[in-house]
Amino acid sequence: MEENQKKSALKEKDGIPQPEILNASSVQKVLLKRKNQPSAEELIAGILAQDKVALSRAITLVESTNIEHLAKANEIINGCLPHANQSIRIGITGVPGVGKSTFIEAFGKYLTSIGKKVAVLAVDPSSTISHGSILGDKTRMEELVKDENAFIRPSASGETLGGVARKTRETIILCEACGFDTIIIETVGVGQSETAVHSMVDFFLLLKISGAGDELQGIKRGIMEMADTIVINKADGDNVAKAKLAKTEFNRALHLFPAKSSGWIPNVTTCSAFEKTGIDNVWKIIADYFELVKSNNYFEEKRQNQNQFWMMETINEQLKSHFYTHPEISSLLEENKKAVQSNEISPFAAAMNLLEKYFK
Known part of the structure; x- marks a missing residue:
């Protein structure tokens, strides 16, 4: 038996110790850095x-x-x-698969080529089950991430409704103070996020693709009303003719909406982020918009209204947080949950009881 064990290939040979899993010196350096x-x-x-x-x-x-x-x-x-407040803020949204990351990389590279400093704040969806996020925007924008005049920061949406990270507004301030003159905010996708993004940007860009049935949705309000321009992406190869047709349909749909208070007339253009065509025209449209809204003082007026909006949002957020972390409310909340589940009290009466207790 002893002789067989010596011949076994699974037996560790003498003189070859197992390597340490962790380097003690490296661990100490990391811990020291965290302390400092x-x-x-x-x-x-x-x-x-x-x-x-x-x-x-x-x-x-x-x-x-x-x-x-x-x-x-x-x-x-x-x-x-x-x-801060020395930049222009651009919100970009579109359904998953429309090519937001590819477009932002092509657009960002164009902006840095003309001397702009670009910060991209990409909000990734968080799983409702594991609460994790992929945060893969830096991987998808492999050229832009290496650009010295660009900064990409993916953030998890967490529990924030609408997919806009809770602290995106404050992050914009930090990026502006760091010298970035163009801030791009990418949303999770079409949904509630548009309202939140619209309230923190100067220009709202909606990405679309042709042949996806979206043309008929153009007559609906909501996202179309908020858009300052619509860009039909993937206008390349066999899609060029389809993109031109979609452009005509969307232009017709935009005429159904009331005039914007900014005085700007939204328009539709096409581009191919993959082939990097039409990107310069998108920037020209955005530049024309800012020339208009700065000349008629709408730019400053909108910024002031946004600041008021975010003050109110912060108050609402802090009140909600304080309510749920209140020691007495925390214990009463569980009792009321059970009472509501067993139909001993209505949800509305339970809520009023908790609020009355909180404000006493």
Whole structure:
């Protein structure tokens, strides 16, 4: 038996020890780096010096749900605020599969080629089961991510309705303070996210594809009303004729909507993000829009209204958070849930009881 064990290929040979799974020195370096967190003042200085690492670390603090990070995050935002608001903000949306990431990469590369500094804030959907997100936008935008004048930050939507990350608004401020003059916000897809994105951007771009049955949906309100321009992507190969037809149909649909308060008349154009054709025309449309709204003061008026909107949204968010984390409410909430489930009390009466207890 002993002799067979010596001959076994599974037996470890003498003189060849198993390697360590972890390098103790590397572990110590990582732990030391984590302990030496930069102060709010250092992060602000780094952001104003256009340091992307400082910007990334600050955004992580802003997005954190750790209550200990809140004060530091607010200090960073307040420190960056005087240096913000010097960019243009563009929201981009469209159904999954329309080519948002490919378009944004082609569009972003065009903008950096003409001297712009571009920050892309991509919101990825979170799983309702595992609560995880893929956050694969950097992988899909492999050329733009290597561009020195570009910054891509994917964020998980979390539990935020509509797919806009809870702290996207604050992240915009940090990116602007870091010197990015063009902020692009990519949404999860067509749905509730459009309302939230529309309330934080200056220009709203809707991506469409031809031959998907969307042309007939053009007569419906909602997303079409919010769009400042419609771009029909994938206008290449056999799709060129279909894209031109879709452009005509969408142009007709836009005439059914009332005039925008900005004075801008939305239009439709085509492009191929894959072949990088028509991208320059998209930028020309956006530039024309900003020339108009800055000359008639609509740009500043919209920014002021958006600031008021986000103040109210923050109040609503904080009230909701404070209500659910209130110690007394937390215990009463479970009792009322059981009472509602067993039909001992109506949902409305239970809610009123909890609210009355909270406001006492």
